[in-house]
Amino acid sequence: MTIGQPDSTVGVQDHPASAEPVRPATVAHGKSPLRIAMDRLRKDNVAVICAVIILFFILVAVFAPLLSKIEGQDFGTFHPDLVDEYGYPTIGLTPDHWFSVEPKTGRDNFARWVYGARPSLIVAFSATVFGTIVGVVMGLLAGFLGGWVDRVISWIIDFVLSLPYLLFAIALVPIVESMRGGSFNLTPEEQASTRFFVLIFVLSFFGWAGLARIIRGEVLSLREREFVLAAKAIGVPTRQVLFKELLPNLVAPIVISASLSLPAYVTLEAGLSFLGVGLVEPIPSWGQTIANATNWFKADPIYLWLPVVGITALVLALALLGDSIRDAFDPKTRR
Amino acid sequence: MLYFVARRLVSALSVVLVTLIATFALFFIAPTDPAGAICGDRNCTQERYNEIKQNLHLDKPKVQQFAEYTAGIFVGRDFETSGVVQHCSAPCLGFSFKNDRPVTQMLADRLPVTVSLVAGYAVIVLTIGVYVGSMAAKRRGTFGDRALMTSTLVVSSVPYYIVALMIALYLTILYPILPRGGWTPPSESVGKWFLGLLTPWLVLGIYSCTSYARYSRGSMVETLSEDFIRTARAKGLSDRVVTYKHALRSGLIPVITIFGLDVAGSLAGAIFTERIFDLPGLGVLVLDSLNNYDLPVIMGTVLVASVILVVMNFLVDIAYSIIDPRVRLA
Numbered sequence: 001m002t003i004g005q006p007d008s009t010v011g012v013q014d015h016p017a018s019a020e021p022v023r024p025a026t027v028a029h030g031k032s033p034l035r036i037a038m039d040r041l042r043k044d045n046v047a048v049i050c051a052v053i054i055l056f057f058i059l060v061a062v063f064a065p066l067l068s069k070i071e072g073q074d075f076g077t078f079h080p081d082l083v084d085e086y087g088y089p090t091i092g093l094t095p096d097h098w099f100s101v102e103p104k105t106g107r108d109n110f111a112r113w114v115y116g117a118r119p120s121l122i123v124a125f126s127a128t129v130f131g132t133i134v135g136v137v138m139g140l141l142a143g144f145l146g147g148w149v150d151r152v153i154s155w156i157i158d159f160v161l162s163l164p165y166l167l168f169a170i171a172l173v174p175i176v177e178s179m180r181g182g183s184f185n186l187t188p189e190e191q192a193s194t195r196f197f198v199l200i201f202v203l204s205f206f207g208w209a210g211l212a213r214i215i216r217g218e219v220l221s222l223r224e225r226e227f228v229l230a231a232k233a234i235g236v237p238t239r240q241v242l243f244k245e246l247l248p249n250l251v252a253p254i255v256i257s258a259s260l261s262l263p264a265y266v267t268l269e270a271g272l273s274f275l276g277v278g279l280v281e282p283i284p285s286w287g288q289t290i291a292n293a294t295n296w297f298k299a300d301p302i303y304l305w306l307p308v309v310g311i312t313a314l315v316l317a318l319a320l321l322g323d324s325i326r327d328a329f330d331p332k333t334r335r
Numbered sequence: 336m337l338y339f340v341a342r343r344l345v346s347a348l349s350v351v352l353v354t355l356i357a358t359f360a361l362f363f364i365a366p367t368d369p370a371g372a373i374c375g376d377r378n379c380t381q382e383r384y385n386e387i388k389q390n391l392h393l394d395k396p397k398v399q400q401f402a403e404y405t406a407g408i409f410v411g412r413d414f415e416t417s418g419v420v421q422h423c424s425a426p427c428l429g430f431s432f433k434n435d436r437p438v439t440q441m442l443a444d445r446l447p448v449t450v451s452l453v454a455g456y457a458v459i460v461l462t463i464g465v466y467v468g469s470m471a472a473k474r475r476g477t478f479g480d481r482a483l484m485t486s487t488l489v490v491s492s493v494p495y496y497i498v499a500l501m502i503a504l505y506l507t508i509l510y511p512i513l514p515r516g517g518w519t520p521p522s523e524s525v526g527k528w529f530l531g532l533l534t535p536w537l538v539l540g541i542y543s544c545t546s547y548a549r550y551s552r553g554s555m556v557e558t559l560s561e562d563f564i565r566t567a568r569a570k571g572l573s574d575r576v577v578t579y580k581h582a583l584r585s586g587l588i589p590v591i592t593i594f595g596l597d598v599a600g601s602l603a604g605a606i607f608t609e610r611i612f613d614l615p616g617l618g619v620l621v622l623d624s625l626n627n628y629d630l631p632v633i634m635g636t637v638l639v640a641s642v643i644l645v646v647m648n649f650l651v652d653i654a655y656s657i658i659d660p661r662v663r664l665a
Contacts, residue, residue: 159350162648164640166606170621171633175361267494274496275610275622290500297504308501312493319492 033329034251040328047324053317057310061117068111071098075115075284079106088299099306103296112284113306119196119285120314124265126200131207132258136250138208139215140242144223154216157209165206169268170277172198192283199278203265211257215250222249252329259325263318270311286311340653347649354641359401362634404429428635433627438635441620448518449616451532452539452608453601457594459540464547465583465590471548472555472586473578484552487545496607499538503611507534516612535612539605543597551590558586588658592651599647602640 031039041047060067068074079101083089087104091097099109142153176198177191222228223246231245272278273287280288286307293304388394395403403412407427413420423430423437430437471480490498507515513534519527558564559582567577606618617636624632 155346155349158346159353162350162641162644163354164600164637164644166618167621167637167640170606170625171358171361171637174625174628174630174633263492271494271496271607275606277622277625290497294500294504298509304504308497312497315494316489316492320488323488323492 037252037255037325037328041324044324044328047321047328050317050321050324053313054321057117057314057317058121060114061121064111064114064118067114068108071096071108071110073097073108073111075107075111076282077107079108082106088296093302100300100302102303103300109303109306112289113286113310115284116286116289116307117310117314119279119283120266120269120311123196123199123203123269124262127203127207127265128258128261130200130204131261132211132254134204135208135211135257136215136247136254139212140219140246140250142212143216143219144238144242144246150216153212157213157216160206160209161213163206165202168206169199169202169272170275172202173277188280188282192280195277195279196283199269199272203268207261207265211254211261214253214257218250218253219246222246256322256326256329259318259322263315263322266311266315266318270307336656339656343649343652347645350645351642354645355405355638356401358634358637358641359404362630428638429631431624431629431632433624433629434632438631441632442617442635442639445615445617445620447520448614449602449605449609449618451521451528452535452605452614452616453598455532455536456539456543456601456605457598459536460543460547460597461594463540464544465551465587467544468548468551468590469555469578469583469586471552472559475556475559480552484549487548490542491545491549495542496611498542499608499611502534502538513537516614518614532614535608535614538612539601539608547590547594550593551586554589555582555586558582561585588655591658592655595647595651595654596644599644602643 073096082091082097082101083104083106089101089103089106091100093100097108097110099113101108102112138153138157142150142157173195177194228241228245231241236245269278270285270287270290273280273285274291276288276291278287279285289307290304290311293300293307297304393400406412407423407429409426411422411424411427413422421430421435421437423439426439428438428442431441434441467483471483474480502513503516506513514530516535517531519531521528559578563585564577564582567581572581602617605616606622608614609616609618610622617640621633621636624630624636
């Protein structure tokens with residue numbers, strides 16, 4: 001046994017005479033809450049299945065160009081020869097078009113589906129990252145500094161939480177577009193990319209406040225603890241106290257909040273695109289496809305069901321995984 | 336108590352004021368071009384553009400515009416379109432030049448739709464949702480409880496609009512088991528009004544019941560383990576009286592809080608239901624205004640929705656302190 005290498009057998013094998021039975025060596029001492037949570041998650045079947053489904057969607061999104069190349073199609077090419085004069089696709093599932101083609105335009109369904117996974121995941125992940133960073137920093141500052149900083153930040157949190165975010169999200173779209181010169185003057189590509197950033201901005205703008213409030217509450221109780229006092233006493237600068245001493249203690253609420261906001265953001269992104277205020281052509285997105293497909297759902301159910309299944313499976317997996325993560329971090333749940 | 340109410344009132348008013356300034360700033364001070372947006376870029380002549388600018392008072396200083404807008408909310412104001420002066424009476428939230436009508440009137444037209452929708456929704460979640468939740472709490476740990484809680488978790492994890500859309504497409508159009516959604520004013524025909532709203536109510540209500548069942552179960556489980564419940568049982572009261580008279584009353588407090596905020600949120604957030612079931616409510620009004628860049632309408636709706644939310648927040652806070660004697664008013 002060497003000093004500095006905390007191995008799990010310490011205190012067990014060395015005291016064979018102790019009243020406690022000798023435990024197997026795998027029972028570790030002093031596991032961090034993160035380790036405990038990870039161990040619990042690994043044993044949770046639902047969590048593992050959900051993680052696999054999420055991984056599948058991430059791989060689909062990352063390898064979208066490769067997948068559509070394997071099929072031999074791309075998401076933007078029109079195939080007017082494959083639809084009849086009323087716009088209905090004339091082919092079913094063929095080796096060339098695995099999931100048939102879109103009504104009216106004849107674009108390939110499979111390619112649009114794999115590319116459609118991209119904006120959902122990118123928007124949700126970026127919004128989660130931005131929202132989490134802002135929320136943590138604001139919560140840390142408000143809770144630790146107190147005084148007027150706390151009052152101002154708390155007021156902003158209350159303010160943001162009391163806004164009707166769905167309406168604001170919708171209202172921001174025309175404003176940002178007209179800042180860039182009005183929707184009539186923008187090319188479709190410019191409009192699409194504007195919408196993309198507006199979505200990320202709106203989701204993170206309304207997402208940070210809830211987390212900031214939780215972090216603030218946690219910090220309020222943590223900052224009175226001895227280790228913070230000790231750090232302050234030996235002259236550790238405030239920034240280091242915040243990020244080196246306090247932040248590691250806040251991992252659980254941060255991970256939980258992030259894992260619960262991911263499905264919410266995927267839902268919202270697709271929902272706004274469905275309403276026509278999210279992503280627009282030429283970016284392929286599931287929400288938009290669902291909105292178009294409702295007009296064709298009787299004649300061409302596969303066109304509707306592809307994005308519906310995509311969204312449902314992704315959100316369900318993310319939400320159930322988030323729920324498992326929350327349970328895993330909660331010391332009150334016993335298994 | 337009075338001090339507490341006053342302090343909450345000041346804080347609520349400050350939020351309303353900042354919302355007013357923020358929406359105004361977003362729509363009129365940011366480098367946007369409301370006149371250009373209203374005029375439309377395709378066939379907008381310079382004269383028409385200048386006329387709109389003048390009518391909207393966009394050529395005046397921003398502070399004056401803001402003062403006029405705010406004053407309009409309280410005392411009304413006049414607008415001039417193509418030589419005709421239109422009076423927009425208080426509370427005036429601006430004038431829609433696309434529709435040639437004051438925004439307040441347009442909102443008032445749409446409000447009954449959204450209110451009808453939310454009212455039916457409220458009835459369903461407060462009866463079915465709360466009842467199911469308390470039943471599950473009473474039978475905690477049984478198979479039924481666990482099955483119910485797992486299924487509510489799964490259902491509430493599926494995006495709402497997917498559920499609503501699939502039901503609308505398959506159960507009202509393809510296989511017309513449920514009546515199709517639509518709007519008929521109750522003054523015209525109560526029966527048609529009810530039938531048109533039945534499916535939206537059921538879909539929105541039952542979907543949200545899943546989360547209400549969870550809230551009320553959690554709250555009831557906690558309440559049922561309290562001392563006063565043990566006392567009530569020890570007195571020999573029947574199980575029904577204990578559960579529904581003693582426990583439910585205290586267990587409902589957090590549910591009511593969530594409900595208050597939820598109703599305010601749904602007034603603005605029923606957009607998906609309205610769009611999917613063809614109900615011309617506030618949410619659809621905003622979406623339509625977005626498509627033709629009718630900024631005053633969007634601004635008015637955002638403002639009204641924010642005020643409703645703030646007012647509900649305020650009422651819930653006050654109600655909470657009255658219902659629950661343990662809340663100390665500091």
